[in-house]
Amino acid sequence: MTDVEKTIRKFVVEELMFQKDESVLKMDDSLLEKRVIDSAGMLELVSFLEKQYGIAIGRTDIVPENFETIESISKLVDARSQGR
Helix, strand or coil: CCHHHHHHHHHHHHHHCCCCCHHHCCCCCCCCCCCCCCHHHHHHHHHHHHHHHCCCCCHHHCCHHHHCCHHHHHHHHHHHHCCC
8 A cells, every 4th residue: 555545545534434444444445335425525535635745636537437446546646746
């Protein structure tokens, strides 16, 4: 697990989940299917990512494939950090 993945996972568990137990969230769990992220949570997460990593996440980035798992969110952060 990368540092970015650890940071994102910690945020999701502490800020978006009702049950604050990291052991219930695996890296490949679908955050959408498990209903971890709702529309308000998505706004919180995007704001956190932008501030934490100094990136801009556009409307076209906010699609299910980019926010399905911790890994997919981490890939989005990496891509935006590299200017893609």
